Amino acid sequence: MYDDSENYDPFCFSIIKQRTMKNKFQYIVLLALIIFSVACKKDNYKAPSSHLTGRIQYNGENIQVEYDKVPFELYQYGFGKVGSIGQVFAPDGTFSCLLFDGEYKFIIANGQGPFKWKQTSAGNPDTLVINLSGDKNIDIDVTPYYMIRTPQLAVSAGKVTGTFKAEKIITDASAKNIESVSLYINKTAFVSATDNIAVTTVTGANITDPNNISMNVTIPALVPTQKYVFARIGLKIAGVEDRIYSPVQKLTF
């Protein structure tokens, strides 16, 4: 076996290298000149440098959502074709974009998120105008159908127990029922209906007292072993696709 692969030269490149070494230098200089002559223009634009950060909230409390499931759109007009700058909210309801200064229009498309976003009389999502010059932090108010109040997550004897109160926020004609509530656990901080290792679900019909819902879920064998899990409660609203969640909590045992 020939395993000295660094010196292995099946096509004898080394011979070619030696022969052309004399001419090569001139080419390198020439090439460098050409590159320098076209490269000395400055770039037209600076990179975007203004941070737009914020969160979706209701009465000062973040709306907790699922990772990569609740998108919003930013539009900037005046540059020819119009398309959205699509982004998603982080699981804790915050967002962060790096943008150029200018005027942006912010919307959350219909049917996204476990909450109501204001609509125009025609039924289109209403626009929030954001004037950006330098960094900016905004709180975006939305009205959720439900809020998960006083979530308490605890671990004991290989089980995670969660108790909470489901408060109905929207009680007018557009009120919606609870389809189900679930307690999720996962090995990482991404805990949701999609990302979990175990889940317990109680359907809306089986909830006797929304002010005191209690569930528990058994922790399965963790491979590789770890001495903690992340847990979270999710509430599915009938007729609404996205769930509203409680904050993710790390539980060590």
Added chain:
Amino acid sequence: MKKIYLYIGMASLLAAGSCKRDSEFLNVQPTSIISTDLAFENSSNVLSVLANLYNRQVDFSTVKDWATMADFSESFPSENGRANLVQRNSWGYGEWATWDYAYIRELNLFLERLEASTTLAAADKAQFKAEARFLRANYYFEMVKRMGGVPLILKSLSYDFSGKTDDLQYPRAKESELYDFVISEAEAIKGDLPIDTKSSAVFCARATRGAALAMEARAALYAGSIAKYGAGTPTVSLTGGEVGIPASMANAYYTKALNAAKQIISGSVGNYALYNKKPDLSENFANIFIDKGNNPETIFIEDFKLKSGKVHYFTGSNQPRYGAEEEEGGRINPSLNLVESFEKLDNTFAPIPIADGSGNPIYYTNQTDPFAGRDARLAGTVMLPGTSFKGRTVDIWNGYVLADGSVFSGDDRGQQKVLPGTTGLRQVVGFDGPINAKEFTAQSGFYLRKYLDPAIGSGSRGTNSELPFIRYRYAEVLLNAAEASFELGNTADAALYMNQVRLRAGLTTPLTPADITFDRIVHERRVELAFEGHFFYDMKRWRLAHVVWDGVKMTVTDLLSDIGKATKRNTQPYALWPFKYYNPASPNDGKWLYRIVLPSLVTGANTFQMGNYYSAIDATVRANNPKIVKQPNQ
């Protein structure tokens, strides 16, 4: 003196050649481009143009690309480059989109130029026109299934370089208007299309009266179910009707679907019948897709022909790999989810029996035993372990189960090892796998049989296959009629239509009208039409997609319960692996046992979001034409 004639001769030749005007001299017609006049001069030229348009039809599933059949947990894709099909958690909003207005424009141009042609025979002209209108309607049908209402453009549009494009910007038509268009076009053209006499095998590669009616039946059925079941998902609609059909229109559509289907069933548009030529019912079912000579079941196909350039390599991609012509294949592995949904011969649903009541494994003498007594379509659709293809038995088993229940296996195809307590090497894993993450092995424990061509050379790169892809077939027409009858409240007729299809599958006990439920309709289409491009659209139009693909990982309990239920979760493809039992002290030594496995590559769970019901219209399209409204929930 004689020379003078020569000079005169040469001079006159020169003069003759130079009397062209300069402008004419430069005006040379290209020889490589056929002018419009020439193309539409006689019927064989027109047919050539039309052939190009035929060739550009769009199918959801096609034998030209195996991966188009591999999604939705109905199968496991046994090619590591495609593992994302089972690793992703959701589909992008843009997935499945089609927006080929260049094709629409060329169909419109074809129709206009055909109309202008004066040299064609009237009968030829009428047929060509009807064929082009069929193709246009069929593509609009394909678009409305994926995109909802789209701009309905029925003439060629041209830009006049004025800088204004307003007159070229069409808004989206209503979803119902698209379906109405498909239905009315089918009615308008059917008289000009020939009746398929089945005298020639390739007849049904072109539009026929039966094809137009089959398209009409399917389109009306889709529209009816969107109207009816769309009521359950009010968020999947737009106020302008571009997406969503009012529930009040459902019955009218179902009636149209039933009438169109009945015309085909009555035999008035051609001698269509269920394929019934082989005594072995599974072989008979597989043969529907293989038999090109006088096949009464096919209504409209995409044809292929060896040595013509138009061939496909579906067999090569999916054949049992061991001992195959190219030593490659094995890609589509039907999932246990699909396999167990084929019912038993007494019309009941049950999991594949692998354990007795107290949880002990059942030992089988023959590898095919656990699948015995089931719907013949199972073995006709799926290559079960222990069955054979091209005379070679597939070698699917994962390893030995030892007396203590542990598995002794290998990590390469047909690997040999020494079993504990023995001497000498022996094979400990099948040559066709299954081995986790080993591509091209039967990782779900099954291979695909549907569309696999038994002809010699079909699995060889130099030859390929000429099996047709069936777009419309008679069994689907019967099931369309059954569904439309059921939705119109006539369960007796529904049972009558459905029982014909079931009888051909060996289910000899007929279903009574009381047995016909929505679950039955859903189930029958799933098993009869598996891998034919229907499953996904069916789930969409019944608004079941977000229910069965709800993003929740499946447990084995999920897998084994509620078989035959329309709302059964189907988010991850499960596998059923055969093992050999090794325990010389036991009478079961050497027998087969089975275990349910989730292939290790399956890490995602299908999530069908509400925004997936209608594929996103590209931002560029919407920027160019602000009249296009966005899809709901995106």
